Amino acid sequence: MLSASDLRKGLKLQIDGNPYIITDFEFSKPGKGQALYRCRMKNMINGNQFSKTYRSGDKFEKANLEERKMQYLYHQDEEYHFMDTQNYDQLFLTVEQLGDNVNFLMDNMELEVLFFDDRPIDVSLPIFVNLAVTKADPWVKGDTSGTDTKPVTVETGYQLQVPPFVEEGDKIQIDTRTGEYVTRVKE
Amino acid sequence: MLDLHGLHIRAALLRLLREFFFERGFLEVDTPVRQPVIIPEQYIEPITAEGQFLQTSPELCMKRILAAGADTIFQICPCFRKGERGRRHLEEFTMLEWYRRGEDYCSLMADCEDLLRFVVLGLPAFEAEKKFETRRLAHIDFSKFLEPAEHITVEEAFNRFSPVPMARALEQDLFDEIVVEHIEPKLGIGKPTFLTDYPVQLASLAKVSADNPQVAERFELYIDGIELANGFTELTDADEQRTRFLAEQAAIKNDQGRQQEIPERFLNDLNQLADAAGIAFGLDRLLMLLTGSDTIQSVVTFAPDDMI
Numbered sequence: 107m108l109s110a111s112d113l114r115k116g117l118k119l120q121i122d123g124n125p126y127i128i129t130d131f132e133f134s135k136p137g138k139g140q141a142l143y144r145c146r147m148k149n150m151i152n153g154n155q156f157s158k159t160y161r162s163g164d165k166f167e168k169a170n171l172e173e174r175k176m177q178y179l180y181h182q183d184e185e186y187h188f189m190d191t192q193n194y195d196q197l198f199l200t201v202e203q204l205g206d207n208v209n210f211l212m213d214n215m216e217l218e219v220l221f222f223d224d225r226p227i228d229v230s231l232p233i234f235v236n237l238a239v240t241k242a243d244p245w246v247k248g249d250t251s252g253t254d255t256k257p258v259t260v261e262t263g264y265q266l267q268v269p270p271f272v273e274e275g276d277k278i279q280i281d282t283r284t285g286e287y288v289t290r291v292k293e
Numbered sequence: 294m295l296d297l298h299g300l301h302i303r304a305a306l307l308r309l310l311r312e313f314f315f316e317r318g319f320l321e322v323d324t325p326v327r328q329p330v331i332i333p334e335q336y337i338e339p340i341t342a343e344g345q346f347l348q349t350s351p352e353l354c355m356k357r358i359l360a361a362g363a364d365t366i367f368q369i370c371p372c373f374r375k376g377e378r379g380r381r382h383l384e385e386f387t388m389l390e391w392y393r394r395g396e397d398y399c400s401l402m403a404d405c406e407d408l409l410r411f412v413v414l415g416l417p418a419f420e421a422e423k424k425f426e427t428r429r430l431a432h433i434d435f436s437k438f439l440e441p442a443e444h445i446t447v448e449e450a451f452n453r454f455s456p457v458p459m460a461r462a463l464e465q466d467l468f469d470e471i472v473v474e475h476i477e478p479k480l481g482i483g484k485p486t487f488l489t490d491y492p493v494q495l496a497s498l499a500k501v502s503a504d505n506p507q508v509a510e511r512f513e514l515y516i517d518g519i520e521l522a523n524g525f526t527e528l529t530d531a532d533e534q535r536t537r538f539l540a541e542q543a544a545i546k547n548d549q550g551r552q553q554e555i556p557e558r559f560l561n562d563l564n565q566l567a568d569a570a571g572i573a574f575g576l577d578r579l580l581m582l583l584t585g586s587d588t589i590q591s592v593v594t595f596a597p598d599d600m601i
Contacts, residue, residue, distance in 0.1 A: 111376045133379030136477060137513050137523055138497045139469035140336040141376065159470055162376075163548065 108166040110143045118150070118169040125150040125169040125222045130157075150220075151203075151227050173218040173230065178211050186211065188219055188226075197226055204228075209264035210235045210282045231282045236291050237261050242274045294599040295592070299584075302430075303594065305419040306412065306580055307369065310389060313411045314367045319391065322366050324354035332498070333553040335544040338375040340384065347373035350573055351390055352498070353559045356527065359394050359569050360562040367391035369576065380588045381519065381578060383597070392527075392571040398499075398510045401524040401572045402442070402487050405514050408574075409438040409485060416583070433585050437516055440484035446508070447491050454479050463492060481515035488513045498534065499525030514574075516582055524572030531563040 108119070115131040130146035143160040150169075176188040185198040186208065199219075201208055203226075210231055220228040241259035255267040260278070268287045272278060279288040295303060314321065331339055331346045332353060339346040351368050358366055372388045393400055413435045420430065451459035454476045462468045480486045489512040493501055496509035510526035528534050538555050545553050580592040590596035 133377070133382055134473045135336070135377060135379075135382060136469050136472040137491075137520060138334065138336060138495060139472065142469060142473055144473075159474070 108168055110141070110160050110162050110164045110166075112166070113143045113145060113160065118171055119147075120167045120169040121147070125171060125227070129155070150222065153205075170223050172221045172224075174221060176217060176219045176229075178213065178215045178217060180213060181208075181211070188229075191216070199226055199229065206285060207231055207282070209262055209285065210237070210280065211262060212237070233282060234279050234288060235282055236277050236279050237264070239268075239272060239274055239276045239278060242268075242272060242276075245270045245273065294596070295594050299592070300594065301419070302416075302584060303580060303592065305416060306576070306583065308419075309412045309415045310369065310408070310576070312415070313408055314365075314391065317365070319365045319367045320363055322355065322358055322363075322368050323370065324348075324351050324358075324368065326371060328353070330554050330556045330558075332556065332559075333538050333541040333545055334497070335541050335548065338549065340373045340375045349374050350388060352571065352573070353556055355390060355392055355571065356566065356569070357559060357562045359392050360565040364394045365392070378597075380590075381581075383577070383589055383593065386589070386593070387576040389574040389576045390571065391574075392569060394569045395567070396570045397526040397568065398489075398512055398524055398570050401570050402444075402489075402512060402514075404572070405487075405522060405524075405574075406442050406485065412579070412583070413438045430584065433583065437481070437483050438485065438582075442485040442487055444487045444489055445480075446489050448508075450476050450480070450488055459492065463494060468492075468495070477515065477520065478518045481517055481519070484516075486515045488515060496528070496537070497525070498528055498537075500528045500530075519578055519582060520575075521578050521582075522572055522574040525570065527566070527569040527571055529563055529566045529569060531560045534563060535560055 113128060113131060115128055117128045119126050119128070126147040127150055128145050129148045132144045133141065134144060135141045141162050144157070145160060146155065146157050148155045175191050177191055179187045179189055181187065184201045186204055187196060187198045189196045207229055212235070217232065218230045219226050220230065237260040239258045240261050243256055254269065256270050257265055258268050258272060259265050266280065266285060266287055268278060272290055277291040279291050280286065281288050311321065326348050327342050327345050328348055329345045331349055334349070337349045339349050350372055351370050355366060355368060367390065369387065369389050371385055373385050375384060377384055391404070416430065448459050451462065455462065455471045456475065457467065457471065462471050480488060490502065490508040491499070491511040493507055493509050496511060499509040499511035502508050502510050512524055513520050514522040535555065542553055542555060545551055577589050577592050581589060584592060586592050590598065
């Protein structure tokens, strides 16, 4: 069990059977009053958030979370299938669970799958991924429209803004935290 | 860790505070940091040291000095409170306390305004000596220290800022939450604000008002929503003080399972003390405001993280 004095930003707790992460934390203590631990909590499964102020006597349970190395295999409709690289167990996560991460999943990619009480709930991707551009308007030399980016589509179907010199067939590096273009990759 | 400029600003504040009290004839005292018996307070947990305690405040010793006949005394010293860690809290911090015999809490509020003015108007002299860079303080709007202070009672503050009246907050044990979330952020905006006349339930070591038995002559000083000081007219009735200590002792036993002794020599000396008033002022928090710093960690010479 954890006590209120263990609370801090980034701590993961189990509340009513769900895993929560503390996204904002502040200790306060008015005058001769009691210590208050003000937390902003985010449900790690559905993203729901709430704020709550805890007190010294409050007790907490640490969330039972575990990361396992897995390989992304394929997706069928809304189900994204992964395989444990140790024991070859297979499982799937839904589009809803994966959120924006689906934009960066490539066949055979290795990543970490996050489990809560042995249930897969999320994946952690590499920070940078290299994806091929499958659709881009050609760069018109002498274009004076003044725009310094243009939209392209990459192999996963994700669309983003890139500098005008990026062309169809190029590989580009994308930051999975922001979903933004980083650089063109020579291969 | 403070850089050289930061150290000079901190040193300038220490010097100005001492000058302020010396000019007014105060006696500087230094009392033991480690004490065998401390004030039993439900929400202040001490750090133990070889069966004794590091002081949570120099209050007991300073009042005993008053009882021994001193009129006006001050002290700048480290205080320790277990588990207090946050943007405005450190387990070890620096306290400025001063006491006046024969006075009440109104004198202390006047002192606070004089002190803020003295410090703010005195700092440029140190800048002129090139002890620290002027630009360090250039962006601070010092007018909020110099404006005439606002006085608001706790009850008024609840009426103005709280979603529930004070009586209900006390009844439902929501007082502290509401003060932190709804009231404190509104206090001391553009000028010093004194939050005064605490409900008797929260009197601590303060005297109950002669005019209104529902409130204690206790106040806190705020600037920019930051609590800077807690002062009061001292309760000098030893029997009443013992009753309050016993209640705190029982609450500590109940909450923390800890047996905290009653400071008997203090209660004994309290019999020698007539009227008095005293205040605890957070020196580090004043430095936060004077330098526009967001965290208390950035204004102390070494923060806990700088030590490992």
